[in-house]
Amino acid sequence: MLSWFQALLPREDNFFRLFDAHAATLVKGADALRRMLDGGPETDRWRQAIVDHEHEADDIAREVLHAVRRSFITPFDRSDIRGLTNSLDDAIDQMQKTAKVVALYEQTAFPPKMQALGDVAVRCAALTAEAVSLLPAMRRHHDRLNTLTEQVAGLESDSDTLYDEGMKALFLAHRGGQALDFIIGAEIYDHLEKVIDRFEDVANRINGVLVEHL
Secondary structure (H helix, E strand, O other): OHHHHHHHOOOHHHHHHHHHHHHHHHHHHHHHHHHHOOOHHHHHHHHHHHHHHHHHHHHHHHHHHHHHHHOOOOOOOHHHHHHHHHHHHHHHHHHHHHHHHHHHOOOOOOOHHHHHHHHHHHHHHHHHHHHHHOHHHOOOOHHHHHHHHHHHHHHHHHHHHHHHHHHHHHHHHHOOOOHHHHHHHHHHHHHHHHHHHHHHHHHHHHHHHHHHHO
């Protein structure tokens, strides 16, 4: 009877499987974001792909939070599981918000600095997925995890520079008029920078787990 009951409960390794699946949606979302920023006739296709990946991430997040409520055994503190899940979800949510702005203003052309921010998002997503994959053996991979989270923080700093340069170029391109184009461009830049900020939030959550459980 006890073994049958235990079989119904979420196993500890199921959480790590769900974390990996959640991180994978960020990788797919960031790839779609970057492809959307190439512009042209495929813009809407990739915008919709971001939305689809965000819905997939929501389903995974709900599964994790449901498992936390009904599980006796978790790989680390429940509040850390919720925090990591929420930060992963926030990252893909921010990509979806960026896509929403692009759709709202019917944008199909994006300047190089926006595309460069998309490249940073792709790199952050890859680092995040690797970091999440190492959590089951975090003690053994402590040094690598620290390196990965530091790299994400470094990319966030790079994104600040790209944002400033992009905003400057945007201002120079539109200072003679076309105020609406400047406003739209500035809003897209703001959302793209926030995407990178959300990846740094994930890195900070992972660092917090390392501190608490090593």
